[in-house]
Amino acid sequence: MAYIPLQSREEIKYSGQSENELLSGSIQEKEHRPYFLKFPQNPKILLLEPFYPPEAAWGSLKVEQGYLTPLGSVSIYRWLQDKGYDVHFFDTQFGDFNSEELKNYLKQGQYHMIGLPVFTPTASYVFETAKLIREALPDCIVVYGGVHATDMSAESLQESPECDFIIRREGELTMVELIEAMKSGETDFSRIEGLTWRQDAETIILNPDRALIPDLDVTPLGMFGDLDLTRYVPHPTQYIQLPSYSIFTQRGCPYPCTFCEASTALGKKLRVFSQARVIEELKILKYEKGARGIYFQDSTFTLNRKYVVDLFERMIKEGLNDLLWSCNTRTDRVDPELLALMYEAGCRTITYGIESGNQRLERIFVSRF
Numbered sequence: 001m002a003y004i005p006l007q008s009r010e011e012i013k014y015s016g017q018s019e020n021e022l023l024s025g026s027i028q029e030k031e032h033r034p035y036f037l038k039f040p041q042n043p044k045i046l047l048l049e050p051f052y053p054p055e056a057a058w059g060s061l062k063v064e065q066g067y068l069t070p071l072g073s074v075s076i077y078r079w080l081q082d083k084g085y086d087v088h089f090f091d092t093q094f095g096d097f098n099s100e101e102l103k104n105y106l107k108q109g110q111y112h113m114i115g116l117p118v119f120t121p122t123a124s125y126v127f128e129t130a131k132l133i134r135e136a137l138p139d140c141i142v143v144y145g146g147v148h149a150t151d152m153s154a155e156s157l158q159e160s161p162e163c164d165f166i167i168r169r170e171g172e173l174t175m176v177e178l179i180e181a182m183k184s185g186e187t188d189f190s191r192i193e194g195l196t197w198r199q200d201a202e203t204i205i206l207n208p209d210r211a212l213i214p215d216l217d218v219t220p221l222g223m224f225g226d227l228d229l230t231r232y233v234p235h236p237t238q239y240i241q242l243p244s245y246s247i248f249t250q251r252g253c254p255y256p257c258t259f260c261e262a263s264t265a266l267g268k269k270l271r272v273f274s275q276a277r278v279i280e281e282l283k284i285l286k287y288e289k290g291a292r293g294i295y296f297q298d299s300t301f302t303l304n305r306k307y308v309v310d311l312f313e314r315m316i317k318e319g320l321n322d323l324l325w326s327c328n329t330r331t332d333r334v335d336p337e338l339l340a341l342m343y344e345a346g347c348r349t350i351t352y353g354i355e356s357g358n359q360r361l362e363r364i365f366v367s368r369f
């Protein structure tokens with residue numbers, strides 16, 4: 001277990017208590033965030049996809065904005081829903097909510113815990129969103145997860161005093177343990193693997209990592225559950241025909257590319273959903289959600305050739321190859337025979353990683369494998 005002292009006490013803000021009160025010991029150390037003790041037995045939980053301005057993502061290259069389902073926070077939503085929690089999902093990436101409207105939405109919802117995903121480029125926007133949450137719901141527990149939160153958990157807690165907990169790596173199991181600990185009124189969270197938390201006003205603790213979920217098929221079937229997908233229209237490079245929805249077949253990547261963080265949260269070992277499970281998901285998207293296209297959101301979809309060949313053959317056999325699809329992969333993970341089978345299974349667009357268009361930068365940043 002790593003103990004990390006906070007660098008600056010000024011960065012810490014508390015609901016209702018001044019820092020002097022806290023540091024003078026008028027509040028017991030274990031109650032350094034007193035609102036923890038108000039956490040109810042039937043908490044109302046929200047997974048909130050924060051707004052990330054298109055110009056921040058696209059810069060001057062922006063030509064057309066697309067929207068993909070955020071599969072990380074959706075996975076947590078579905079997992080909690082499947083376990084019977086009162087959980088909600090709200091996506092602000094469409095940009096049609098200003099700060100006041102978001103605060104009103106949060107106040108109306110009276111959520112007890114809100115979870116947000118953090119990527120490095122989105123971090124400052126997430127931290128601003130957390131400030132709005134704290135203004136709207138002073139007693140709400142704020143939890144971050146995702147790639148940046150995993151890699152920079154102590155730093156994120158320091159930079160974002162509104163955040164109470166960080167869940168590193170896969171969030172499903174840790175989130176449930178955290179909710180249950182909060183319900184029991186626990187204030188020592190040291191037994192929860194994968195959690196980064198504040199022991200007191202001066203100490204951040206990184207608990208040991210949690211093992212990754214070995215069998216992905218234990219996650220709930222129907223990866224979007226009751227979510228309305230109609231607003232998720234991908235970028236034109238990611239679909240052939242609409243409606244087109246995302247799916248993923250794997251977690252983790254064994255390659256050590258220096259510029260990529262695909263394995264930060266999901267590990268270096270490739271774990272896959274069974275092909276039978278992917279087929280069930282495709283059927284749900286086609287027959288229940290009305291999909292005519294699919295975007296395989298995996299970073300390197302064809303990493304395991306044997307696996308995808310079996311999947312493509314099943315897609316053809318089940319008549320799912322009328323779902324025209326796009327995917328991402330590496331040029332060294334395809335061959336003419338595989339590409340022909342992919343086409344037969346419905347593939348129409350492949351996005352290949354090109355590392356860098358600049359030879360000098362490539363020499364500096366890109367490892368060769």
Ligand code: B12
Nearest residue numbers: 057070071072115116117119120145146170171260261265
């Ligand atoms: C598909 C994809 C996209 C899609 C969909 C994004 C999405 N939100 O799902 C699109 C194209 C939109 C996209 C956009 C961006 N992406 Co992207 N994307 C990916 C990719 C290839 C797969 C993501 C995925 O679906 N994973 C599957 C899910 C299940 O895993 P997960 O998201 O990690 O979620 C798990 C845990 O992280 C955690 N978790 C995640 N969220 C939360 C929230 C809470 C509350 C909790 C408790 C836990 C938790 O639990 C989840 C389940 O176990 C990854 C690479 C990879 N293989 O991970 C890059 C990746 C995540 N993207 C990355 C980046 C940088 C971006 C952008 C910021 C790029 C940009 N400048 O615009 C944007 C941000 C978009 C946004 N609005 O937030 C980086 C992040 C690096 C970093 N240091 O943060 C990655 C790792 C790729 C890389 N370059 O290394 N992305």
Ligand code: SF4
Nearest residue numbers: 253255257260262299
């Ligand atoms: S192969 Fe792709 S997903 Fe894997 S580490 Fe390299 S760039 Fe990232």
